[in-house]
Amino acid sequence: MTDKALRLGTRRSRLAMAQSGQVADAVSQVTGRPVELVEITTFGDVSRAHLSQIGGTGVFVTALRDALTRGEVDFAVHSLKDLPTAQPEDLVLAAVPVREDARDVIVARDALKFTDLPRGARIGTGSSRRMAQLNAYARAHGLDIETVPIRGNVDTRIRYVHDGELDAVVLAAAGLSRIGRIDEVTDFLSIDTVLPAPGQGALAIECAAGDAELIAALGALDDPFTRVAVTAERSLLAALEAGCSAPVGALADLLADGQIVNEMRLRGVVGTTDGSRMVSLSTTGPVPETHDRARALGRELAAEMLARGAAGLMGERAQ
Numbered sequence: 368m369t370d371k372a373l374r375l376g377t378r379r380s381r382l383a384m385a386q387s388g389q390v391a392d393a394v395s396q397v398t399g400r401p402v403e404l405v406e407i408t409t410f411g412d413v414s415r416a417h418l419s420q421i422g423g424t425g426v427f428v429t430a431l432r433d434a435l436t437r438g439e440v441d442f443a444v445h446s447l448k449d450l451p452t453a454q455p456e457d458l459v460l461a462a463v464p465v466r467e468d469a470r471d472v473i474v475a476r477d478a479l480k481f482t483d484l485p486r487g488a489r490i491g492t493g494s495s496r497r498m499a500q501l502n503a504y505a506r507a508h509g510l511d512i513e514t515v516p517i518r519g520n521v522d523t524r525i526r527y528v529h530d531g532e533l534d535a536v537v538l539a540a541a542g543l544s545r546i547g548r549i550d551e552v553t554d555f556l557s558i559d560t561v562l563p564a565p566g567q568g569a570l571a572i573e574c575a576a577g578d579a580e581l582i583a584a585l586g587a588l589d590d591p592f593t594r595v596a597v598t599a600e601r602s603l604l605a606a607l608e609a610g611c612s613a614p615v616g617a618l619a620d621l622l623a624d625g626q627i628v629n630e631m632r633l634r635g636v637v638g639t640t641d642g643s644r645m646v647s648l649s650t651t652g653p654v655p656e657t658h659d660r661a662r663a664l665g666r667e668l669a670a671e672m673l674a675r676g677a678a679g680l681m682g683e684r685a686q
Contacts, residue, residue, distance in 0.1 A: 372401040373581075376431045376440035379406045380520050385545045386570055387444045390464070390588070394442075394572075397587045405440050407431055432458060435575060442574035442585060446542075447566035447597055452605035461585035462572040466593040467541035469568035469618060471497060471561045473554040474525050474543075475535035480554040484512065488534040491517040491527055495614040495640050497537045500561040502642025514640075521546060537561075541568040562616030562636045562647075565600035569593055592621055592628065595654065595661045602665025603635050607672065613681045614638055617665075621654060628654060635668050637677045646677045 373394065377387035384404065391402035407430050428450055431443040435458060447463065454460065473481050473490075481501075484490070490512055492498060498514040505512045515533060517524060521542060527533040537556070543549045572588060574581050596619035603617045615637050622630040631654045638645035650668050655661035669677075 370400050372403045373398065373442065374405050374440040375402050376405050376407050376434045376443035378427060378431070379408055382521060382542050382546055383444075383446075385547075386446070389545070390444045390570065390572060393464070393588055394585065398584045405434070407434055407440075432573070435573065438575075441578070441581060442572060445571045445573065447569040447571040447601075448564040450566070450571055450601075452601050457576050458573050459576045459582060460571050461574050461582045462587075462589040463594045463597060464570055464572070464588045465590040466596070467544055467568040469563045470540045470558065471537050471556045471563060471567075472540045472543065472552040473535050473537060473556060474528055474551050475553045476528055476531070478553045479535070481535070481556060481560070482508070482510065484510070484534055486511040487513060489513050489515050489532075490535045490537060491515045491524060491533040492537040493518050494537070494564070496564055496616050497561060498640045499614040499638035499642055499645070500616060500636065501537070502640070503638055503645050504560050504642070506642050521548065525551065539563070539567055558618060558634075562618055562634055565604045565615065565617040566597045567618075569597050592654075595619075595658065596621065596631065598658050598661040599631070599633050599655065599665045602662040603633065603669045603672075604665075606666045606669030607637065607677060607681070609637070609681050614640060615681070619661075619664075622651070630654060631664070633664055633668055635672055637672060637680050639680050644676075644680055646672050646675045646680060648672055648675070 375387055375391050377383050387404055391404060395402045428445055434440045435443055492514060493516060501514055524536045528536055543552060572585050599619045600617040604615055607615060609615045617635045620632045621628045622632055630651055632649055632651040634649040636647040648668060648671050655664055
């Protein structure tokens, strides 16, 4: 490789710039080349419509992929949960680095925890997945909450709480950690309360499929355990024929016996936004030795969920 700067395509948001900056530093260390950030505005960044209205799949990704295809950038960094499950033939996921905390969190007024919120508490989120699971938990535990659809970046969402418009907002732990605001979290939501989005907390580093040298260099940042986990989660999402705005949660845990990781547990959930009907299943087996086996695990659990009526709970299925 030359020592010419590599161009990293990134969304303009504070979170995207922060996580792209971290990847840029790591890529620079691996390649010995400088990395410059190329800011790209995506449709999801400029539209104020709710994600379910604008067809959440790919709205934060397409402009970055177009820039890659046109050769305007050398590689791009995405939040993996924003990526459509179908991979374009001319692009490759060169690396999925070690995953951050996958959990969702609450930022609430008066440092309240979720279960301590007052009756009628208004909780903001742009995610039908979070709405479905929070409402289901509230129904099961006698809580009285109202989930309120919101859009906007992290600053905007937290401001709703500070300004008194909302009692709490739900955000991803990973995002707050990456922008140095994790200390504002008032409650970490248990995986048993809210299952994260498939791929949540993980990043995807994507480049042109024909750039073997760059693929090899970026591959140094790949974490095999994270890769196999998110492969299973995204396979489940794909098999449900659901887009990344559907009310689907999935998480693959790697289970260790002492220091040895020997099993993987894949959990999936889908439900109506009001939380009245939910399908929640899990399966545990040996850690998949190949990506094909991880994908098969996701398909198998999705088939069980569909057999239990999951398809009817997702609203419009992605085309």
